[in-house]
Amino acid sequence: MxxxxxxxxxxxxxxxxxxxxxxxxxxxxxxxxxxxxxxxxxxxxxxxxxxxxxxxxxxxxxxxxxxxxxxxxxxxxxxxxxxxxxxxxxxxxxxxxxxxxxxxxxxxxxxxxxxxxxxxxxxxxxxxxxxxxxxxxxxxxxxxxxxxxxxxxxxxxxxxxxxxxxxITAVAQHHPRQDDHILIVIGRGGPPGDGTAIAQAARACPETHWRVIGPVTAPTDRPANLDLAGWVDDPACEIASAGLIVGAAGDGLVNAVLAADRPFLCIPEDRPFAEQLATARALHALGAAIMLETWPSPDQWPTLISQAKALPAHARKRLHDRxxxxxxxxxxxxxxxxxxxxxxxxx
Known part of the structure; x- marks a missing residue:
């Protein structure tokens, strides 16, 4: 039938x-x-x-x-x-x-x-x-x-x-984590990333490699440890292989980060009904992410990266259904x- x-x-x-x-x-x-x-x-x-x-x-x-x-x-x-x-x-x-x-x-x-x-x-x-x-x-x-x-x-x-x-997210096959790699994810629902601010962050952490996927404005002076990849075919693989993720609090990215069990610096974007702010605050309160209301100044990045990497993995894992x-x-x-x-x- x-x-x-x-x-x-x-x-x-x-x-x-x-x-x-x-x-x-x-x-x-x-x-x-x-x-x-x-x-x-x-x-x-x-x-x-x-x-x-x-x-x-x-x-x-x-x-x-x-x-x-x-x-x-x-x-x-x-x-x-x-x-x-x-x-x-x-x-x-x-x-x-x-x-x-x-x-x-x-x-x-x-x-x-x-x-x-x-x-x-x-x-x-x-x-x-x-x-x-x-x-x-x-x-x-x-x-x-x-x-x-x-x-x-x-x-x-x-x-x-x-x-x-x-x-409910694409699950990448096992990828070795590159702990010294920071991945910034820019989605389709908001404005492009600020290339100049991202370049300043990368310059403040020269011992790490920074990679941006999604749209971003071109910085006037891009440091050697910053890669602007644009749109990629498999963001789940990018997330799975990074040592730390920086991005907004949309359901797609949050689920992908939790699925990959990666440390997360979450900067919620302005959305109707405070959708992303609600999610980011809850993640922060549960110890599953560090929430930032605005983009940090360059000198704040080393401490924030250390704080995010120190968060316990079990706080992320319990929020995900594989x-x-x-x-x-x-x-x-x-x-x-x-x-x-x-x-x-x-x-």
Missing amino acids: TRRPIGYYVHHHGAGHRARAEAITAAIGWPIVLLGTGLGAAGIDLADDRPASGCFDGMDDTASRPAALHYAPVGHEGVRSRVARIAQWIATERPVLMVVDVSVEVAMLARLASVPTIYVRLNGDRSDAAHLDAFRGATALFAPFHRDLEMPSTPAWIRHKTRYLPG HGVDTAATWLATMAAAAVDEVEAVA
């Missing part, structure tokens, strides 16, 4: 949403169809909904926007097209579930189209009306982080509805099977 698919909406800001979806899709024994902007032949490619300015933080400034929505600009052809395309796909393919990673609008659309939703709940203060309505309307919530990284202020009913699924991808895939397949049984029972 042909199984009805699971629809999986992938947000287009940053790379973590798609990486998470593709990892689960590869591991699950259930057909999944990805929906999102920029997917190309990998799924249902939706029209871009971003404003013409290109500046997008997940919210719009429309005065008439209902409190239950974050982003519903009026007169936007891309928004109109993607809503129609999602609704058409749901009507034609009759998905058993819609996983939404992340968009309260898509979650509401799926529920209006009579499809149960699994909402991917990121960290941070998501006590606003739109998030709470999306959480209430979901069959279950899925948090791609360890429960101990949860904000203390998160209500009990949300915690109870949440399945915590850390470890079977995380399979655990998430099994759970999602179970939820899909339960949804089928529920429909058949009603019928």
Whole structure:
């Protein structure tokens, strides 16, 4: 018997949403169809909904926007097209579930189209009306982080509805650690790294080799111990072989660092709902990382590197599930099977 698919909406800001979806899709024994902007032949490619300015933080400034929505600009052809395309796909393919990673609008659309939703709940203060309505309307919530990284202020009913699924990340094969190598990871979701500041840090620690992956501005004077690699094909391997990681607090990087069990200097980036700040503070409090609110001055680096390397490995290891991808895939397949049984029972 042909199984009805699971629809999986992938947000287009940053790379973590798609990486998470593709990892689960590869591991699950259930057909999944990805929906999102920029997917190309990998799924249902939706029209871009971003404003013409290109500046997008997940919210719009429309005065008439209902409190239950974050982003519903009026007169936007891309928004109109993607809503129609999602609704058409749901009507034609009759998905058993819609996983939404992340968009309260898509979650509401799926529920209006009579499809149960699994909402991917990121960290941070998501006590606003739109998030709470999306959480209430979901069959279950899925948090791609360890429960101990949860904000203390998160209500009990949300915690109870949440399945915590850390470890959804690519796992590199064994790589020998190069303790004198520092890897700076710059993701897709924020601005490029400051090449001049990074060069100053490398110059302050001449006995170590510094390597940057991701976008970075060109320094005027690059020291010999600094390598600017740009985008790389396998960041998991880079992380696994480094002696220490410097980067932000997005779920993708945090899971990769925990999977590789590497010392971590975490500098959270500004994100809606203080998502990265919440994660970074929790990592710091649990002894799994050193959190820095701003980029350090050159003279601070030697001490910070020593502090990060002195953190106990067990603090990182307990926050990671080395079977995380399979655990998430099994759970999602179970939820899909339960949804089928529920429909058949009603019928």
